[in-house]
Amino acid sequence: MSEKKLILVVDDDPDLVEAVSMKLESLEYRVARAYDGEEAMEKIKEEKPALVILDVMMPRKNGWEVCDDIKNNDDLKDIIIVLLTAVADSVKTTSYTHHDGKATLADDYIPKPIDLDKLMEIVGDHCQ
């Protein structure tokens, strides 16, 4: 039997972290939780997760910075990053688009409010 993959869920909304974590645990993943960018970096270095589900706008260190730190570090760059951000289609002022999300060093992107099943699909595809 293959080893259960470790997924790190990072968001400053504890309720979202909990909802995503519970869904992942129900699918037999191991889950670590972090609530800001600094804590995320500590957990990433300590636990070397297979994949990080990463919010963008967070206190202490934002998701972009975390993403850059991971992808520019030879020891960590293979960790898969899925970015989350709250872009609603009714927002007209944002310059942050799906395209911009993809243009980062992240491996994948999903807009908030996330479809949990879609997120699990993305995680499943990357963790095969």
Next chain:
Amino acid sequence: MTEQVKINGIRLNKNYIQMTQVDIDRRDQPCVPLYQILASDKINMVFIVLNTIGDRSYISGSIASKHLGQPARQDGNLDYHRNVCIISIYPHHYRLRSLGFLLSLMGRLKLSFRHMVSSNAMLTFVVDQTDCDAVIDIFSKNFDLPESHVPFEQEQNEEFTQFLKRKYPETRATYVEKKIKTYGIALESGLNLSFYLFSFDRLATFGQEIQSMEDKENKFFHTSAYMETPAQIHLFLLTGKKLGIPARQTCAAELINFHGPHFGDRHSIISRALNCLSEKSIPVLQTGCTGASIGIVLPQGKGEEAKQALMDVFEIP
């Protein structure tokens, strides 16, 4: 020595006003619910608790101090407390041990609070600002927190948040949807809602009793409490199995739980949720809203109908 309860963080929001509307179900003095008044004035509530069972019905909400003097319209018995703060610990993992430990700690160290409510990750207290530092200090010392943890204060990060908003224009509190997007609406059935009424002096013992009820089979789904002067606590606990602690009132109940992006930053969300239930005459026993999460406790058998009603206002993309 008892092992410390592990949590990941403490969240702090300062400079709020607590508004409490009591006896909301009096037929001789009907009043416009607080959440409707605030929604019509476009005032956001970052914390709300509503109760219609037990000895006292009430709605209580926290609004930012900048709204002092608002709303212009005041219905019912509206009580104000200036200078409160909102302190949350997370995650609780629905464990009776975590909840019991927290209540026991507050009882032993005589830390009073005005309100408490849970979300699916957080246990949130409204406390007087004068007690804020003491509560944070005690929580920090008595819970097992990550070494690097610092209590997250929204106000202290305001400059940083504004910088990020300019650089990466996100959607925080800037949009109103016709249908509000959620991460999904969950319904739990077959639960027991218990109402306990006791003096503050009994809080430590009550907390210990709750802790001792911890087992793998049982957890809490929702909890709220209201401390009424003089130090009388109204505490509500929604569990899977009945607890062995005699309650003043119990009833079979269901829980609807949902949340969405930036719910905590946007006005009218709770109003839209409760109005759509009211329009369909679906009774609500309890509502708790903290952070981005809304929990609605309903009489057993009303959950599915309520979920359908909510889908008229909310959507799952």
